[in-house]
Structures are given as structure tokens and as C-alpha cells.
Amino acid sequence: MPLKVGLLGATGMVGQRFVQFLDGHPQFELDTLFASKNSAGKQYGKIGKWTIEAPLPDAVASMRVEETTAKTVSKSGVSLVFSALPSAVAGDLETEIAELGIPVFSNAAPHRMDAAVPLLIPEVNAPHLALAKLQKEEGRAPIVTNANCSTTGLVMGLKPLAERFQIRDVVVSTYQAVTGAGNAGLALLAQPNNVIPHIAAEERKMETESRKIMGKVSRGKIRPADFSVLASCARVWVRDGHLESVVVTVDMEPSIDEVLDAFRKFRSEIAGRSLHTAPDEPVHLFTEEARPQPALDALLGSAEGLPGMSVGVGQVRVADDGRIRFFVLSHNTIRGSAGGSVLNAELALAEGLLGS
Numbered sequence: 077m078p079l080k081v082g083l084l085g086a087t088g089m090v091g092q093r094f095v096q097f098l099d100g101h102p103q104f105e106l107d108t109l110f111a112s113k114n115s116a117g118k119q120y121g122k123i124g125k126w127t128i129e130a131p132l133p134d135a136v137a138s139m140r141v142e143e144t145t146a147k148t149v150s151k152s153g154v155s156l157v158f159s160a161l162p163s164a165v166a167g168d169l170e171t172e173i174a175e176l177g178i179p180v181f182s183n184a185a186p187h188r189m190d191a192a193v194p195l196l197i198p199e200v201n202a203p204h205l206a207l208a209k210l211q212k213e214e215g216r217a218p219i220v221t222n223a224n225c226s227t228t229g230l231v232m233g234l235k236p237l238a239e240r241f242q243i244r245d246v247v248v249s250t251y252q253a254v255t256g257a258g259n260a261g262l263a264l265l266a267q268p269n270n271v272i273p274h275i276a277a278e279e280r281k282m283e284t285e286s287r288k289i290m291g292k293v294s295r296g297k298i299r300p301a302d303f304s305v306l307a308s309c310a311r312v313w314v315r316d317g318h319l320e321s322v323v324v325t326v327d328m329e330p331s332i333d334e335v336l337d338a339f340r341k342f343r344s345e346i347a348g349r350s351l352h353t354a355p356d357e358p359v360h361l362f363t364e365e366a367r368p369q370p371a372l373d374a375l376l377g378s379a380e381g382l383p384g385m386s387v388g389v390g391q392v393r394v395a396d397d398g399r400i401r402f403f404v405l406s407h408n409t410i411r412g413s414a415g416g417s418v419l420n421a422e423l424a425l426a427e428g429l430l431g432s
């Protein structure tokens with residue numbers, strides 16, 4: 077029997093992707109939609125906020141949206157919630173919901189850096205789920221977060237290198253899509269030919285979250301990775317898909333063949349575990365020039381029926397001083413949020429953390 081799940085922030089840009097990824101899911105059944113009081117009481121399909129390219133399932137279109145309070149969530153009887161709440165309200169609401177015994181899989185920032193909360197990307201740091209096990213052992217329903225959308229692409233690009241080399245220093249510059257700013261970000265499409273070299277709090281998130289994700293877990297604590305990260309973030313006139321230029325210093329001067337080999341031979345920590353939303357090839361290496369590109373590659377993974385769950389790495393080079401350079405592209409509202417969060421819940425379920 078699939079677990080009945082609730083979706084917080086259901087009308088948002090990430091909420092729509094959750095609807096897409098939960099449609100027909102074998103283990104999770106989308107049972108109740110929650111949004112702000114402006115949407116409460118309305119039929120989802122009549123609210124008029126569905127803007128993604130995937131079709132809106134009829135069964136979801138006819139569902140009535142509930143107002144989001146800990147009480148309405150508890151009353152709905154769902155077994156877990158996926159949260160795409162704005163940061164401003166997510167912190168307290170998610171805590172209250174977890175305290176009522178309902179596990180929370182969140183896309184929002186407030187709990188990401190909590191010492192007791194895993195910041196999980198299964199292909200990168202599956203062992204960090206140990207923190208959720210501890211939360212459960214201590215009698216609480218777990219809160220599990222996924223990273224900021226630009227952090228996700230960065231660490232998925234770094235992971236194959238970390239398997240082969242000791243990373244010392246990372247410099248990343250982003251070219252981020254407008255949907256990273258949610259439904260409101262779509263307004264930026266009306267201002268073409270522009271780049272905005274500022275995204276509030278984004279650089280700090282990339283710098284801290286990536287070190288937590290790539291850190292080691294031991295006895296219930298995460299020791300952040302000891303490399304430095306310097307991020308510069310910009311919003312570009314692209315609808316979906318964050319492209320990032322990454323420069324990495326490692327403990328040696330590798331050859332280009334060693335670096336390409338690290339990407340080619342990368343095997344994720346959950347390879348072979350048959351999780352429904354896990355792509356066969358989480359990191360796709362492009363060897364042709366001028367790839368990846370958002371317009372061509374944001375939906376990488378479509379061939380497996382998982383559009384946007386794979387990240388693309390390309391333009392891999394090694395500079396004369398031995399630094400590694402590459403571009404990485406990830407779909408911000410799929411891999412960087414809803415799809416990643418559904419995958420986190422699948423791993424938690426497989427590890428016996430969900431259900432009775």
C-alpha cells in the first residue's frame with residue numbers, strides 16, 4: 077500500500093514539480109495539497125498557477141487545496157509531508173508538524189544547517205541519513221532536507237572528483253534560471269537580455285551547505301569537508317536549469333585523462349538500490365564541445381522517464397597549474413528540489429524510517 081503524503085506549498089514552482097514526480101509513484105500517494113490561505117478552499121486546477129511543461133494530472137486538478145497549519149496537516153491523516161514552503165514560514169511549521177509525529181522532507185532553508193538534520197543528496201552522502209535515524213530513535217518524526225538548488229549541482233559535480241582526489245579549494249560562479257526564484261521569478265522572463273549579479277543569501281548557502289553535504293558523519297555528528305568554497309551567483313534570462321562554472325584545486329596536478337576517468341567511472345552511493353526516482357546515470361559527462369546547455373540539457377534523464385534527475389558535466393579542462401575546470405548543469409526545480417526530495421524519501425523508506 078502506498079503511503080499517503082501531503083504537499084506543502086503545492087501551488088508553487090517546486091510544488092508543481094512534486095505533483096509531477098508523485099503522479100503514479102509506486103510508494104507515495106499524493107493525498108492532500110496545502111498552500112497559503114489565498115489558495116485554500118479552491119480547486120487546484122482552477123487556481124491558474126500551473127506553468128510547467130508536464131501535464132497537470134486530472135486527479136490533482138480536481139483536488140481542493142487546504143490551508144497550511146500544523147493542525148490541518150495532522151487532521152489530514154497523511155503519513156509524511158513534502159515541504160515546498162517559503163523559508164519565512166517553513167522553520168516553525170516544519171518543526172510543529174514533525175513534533176506531531178509526521179516526517180517532513182523539506183526543500184526550504186531553515187533546517188538545512190541544523191546539526192541534527194541531514195542535508196541529503198543520496199548519490200553524494202547517503203550515510204548522512206544516520207542523522208534521521210537518530211531523530212527517530214530519540215522519539216521524533218525526522219526532518220530531512222535537501223540542498224539549495226545551486227548547491228545540489230555543485231556537489232554532484234564535485235563528488236566524482238572527491239572519490240579520486242583530495243579537494244582543497246573550490247571556486248564556483250553560477251548562471252541561475254529564473255524559476256529558482258519561484259513563481260515570482262517568472263516575471264523576470266519579461267525582462268530579456270539581462271543578467272542580475274546578485275541572489276540574496278545564495279553565495280553563503282552554497283559555501284556552507286556544500287561543506288556539510290560533503291562532510292563525514294560519525295557518531296551522529298557531521299564533520300564538514302575541510303576544503304574552502306567561494307561562490308559568486310547570478311540570475312540569467314533562462315527559465316529552467318542552473319549552469320555553474322567550477323574551478324577545483326586538488327592535492328595533485330592531475331592529467332585530463334585522470335579527471336575524465338573520475339567522471340566516467342563515478343558510481344553513486346545508491347547505485348543498484350532500485351530507488352524509483354534515482355537515475356541510472358546521476359552525473360552525465362559530455363565530451364562534445366559547448367555542453368551542457370540549459371535549453372538542451374536541463375531535462376537530462378528523460379530517457380529513463382526521470383526528466384531532470386541527472387546533472388550534466390562538460391567542458392572539462394585541466395589548467396597549466398593543475399586546477400580542474402568544468403561546467404555543471406542541474407535542473408533547479410527537479411534535481412535541485414522536488415525530485416531530489418522524493419528520492420530522499422524513497423531512501424528513508426528503504427532504510428525503514430517511514431511508515432509504522
Ligand SMILES: NC(=O)c1ccc[n+]([C@@H]2O[C@H](COP(=O)([O-])OP(=O)(O)OC[C@H]3O[C@@H](n4cnc5c(N)ncnc54)[C@H](OP(=O)(O)O)[C@@H]3O)[C@@H](O)[C@H]2O)c1
Nearest residue numbers: 085087088089090111112115160163184225256258259413
Ligand atoms: N525554485 C527553486 O528552484 C527552489 C529550489 C530549491 C529549493 N527551493 C525552496 O523551495 C521552497 C519553495 O520554493 P518555490 O520556488 O516553489 O516558491 P513559490 O513558487 O513562491 O511557491 C511558494 C508556495 O508556498 C505557498 N505559501 C506562501 N506563503 C505561505 C504561507 N504563509 N503559508 C503556507 N504556504 C504558503 C504558496 O502558496 P500560494 O500559491 O497560496 O501563495 C506556494 O504554494 C522555498 O523555500 C525555496 O527556497 C526552491
